[in-house]
Amino acid sequence: MKGRKQRAQEAKARPRLPIGRALFGLIALIGIGVAARLILVDDPMGGRPSQEVGIVDNKAANPVADTAATGPVTITADPQQYAANGSEGAAPLVAGSPASTGATPDASGIVPDLSEETANGPIPRMSGTGETPYAAYRHPFDAASVGNGPRVALIVTGLGINEQGSLDAIGQLPDFVTLAFAPYGKGLANTVAAARNGGHEVMLEVPLEPFDFPQSDPGPHTLLTGEAPRENLDKLFWLMARFGGYFGVINNMGARFTASAGDFGPIMEELGARGIGYIDDGSSNRSVSEQLAHANKVPFARANLLIDANPARTSILSALASLETEALENGSAIGIVSALPISIQAISEWSASLDGKGIALVPASALMQ
Template structure:
């Protein structure tokens, strides 16, 4: 037993020593080295940088367009406009296009069927939030298309007063009451939040009123004083404020321009407000400043972007009592007689609406013309 344990191990056929194995690692290393050498030799000796891949040459200087759809759009066979907006060099933003062969602006009847708000398809651009105003391909601006005519009053040379009623659209009955009581030359400004805007805005347009869109802008004490959802804020990226603006602009259509709701901080910030004013100029819309902030940069920015603009002179119902309202209206008359024109802002409170309606009946007898806001927007 002890002898068998002390014997050395043996291989096959009784031979002593370790078993022999093939050097696999060395073989694989050698194969890889041969492959690498072959690859280097092919690149060096064979002039084929594409490695044998199929190749088709194209003349990069060719002017031929292979996009058949694009070719169809710009083909001379298609005589209609192919741009979304007018050429800014031919029709600068804020300017009325030249008269057509009938002696007026491009015929509204030729621009498609108006929607519920009286907005024309050729003056609308589709967005994710809905249609928003734009300049037509013929150069007609929403400001020119949707304004209430006032040529006779302007030509008369009489002092002119524009009155804008704000805060409409939220209370349906109150809004419809204001539309019924007030003369058609009173301009209506609608907030973008009412559930019945389809009814109230359409009623105002059908009654002949000119329309403005109220846009909420950041006051100095925001958010303690919050003008509403989608408020334009200072210090935010320009894209964020434009997205909010487009949402607000898509709430309804048929308006000549915008009017601020609050906004003392926002309108004092050139970096923020300039983006909005540029957009209004590019879309052919006007801007009316409610006059609540002396720090507003609206006059300068509107002029720089060719935006039709005016600033309110008097807040008619700062004190919502009949006596104070009538006193404010008298002050408005005095300003119009002094300067040739004046603009008043009034809320949609029943007492305010009733007082303005009564006052407006006697205005013509005083030698003063009541005009829509657009008539006083330069």
């Protein structure tokens, strides 16, 4: 066998190939060729196949974009919706403003100009011309038709939760009876439409915090004392979007809330800005609703009597007699009635006897200031 020293001498004696130099030379030749092509051949696409195709735009032109392409654009905000001082708001309420003769209701009886789209659905608002939902949706009552004698109004509350029961009540009641709907029924669109088609003016019931809340709970989205005004307004907007076509709202419970000017004030201010009326159900002597309504130019009335506090026929008839006495002594009176079948039947029969007593049954809005 060969020794280690002999093998090393033989390996040293073998010739070596210049592989590194050959590769370097090849790369250099390729680079020179590419550079020469770029310099000598005017083809930025590198020889890729190409074809020109005419493109025709069939879409309608955008006039704003076209104008912007040729010059500056000035967009002017509606001064009725955006005040000059930069704050968003509505025109001041003029209570009892006449309905616009040019306003055309849609298929559901809602005037588009009196509707504002929100995340929860459309809610009523004052139009840019100053027309109010109060003026547009109240009963078109002719005061001259009943003379100057005493007047009574009835507001039936709690409608809309039981759809069939509500439809039965609507069919029995005189059209001058005002109907208030709770915001929770599944068939509200149907029952409210039936009420308005039957000649009734409608109201929205708004749940407000009572003193013993939550033991007494008027329902979801109840407006609460101590909450930020924005939170209560968000709840109010949700409630207002349940249905449309109402001229005003009425409280459901709320003795604690209506006694707190700090909490109730922003709500009444919003009603005034939107042109919506408010009726106090008269259940709390501590309510500051009347002062707040006057301060915010909100059409207002306060009910005098709860007719069916005792839901028995004799008690209901006795309360209706007391309502008559109130009207005879003071010129007018408003009664609150729940949508119980016995109450509906009693007031339907009672209303037929009023003409002989010289007392006129009128819509609740006719007694609002």
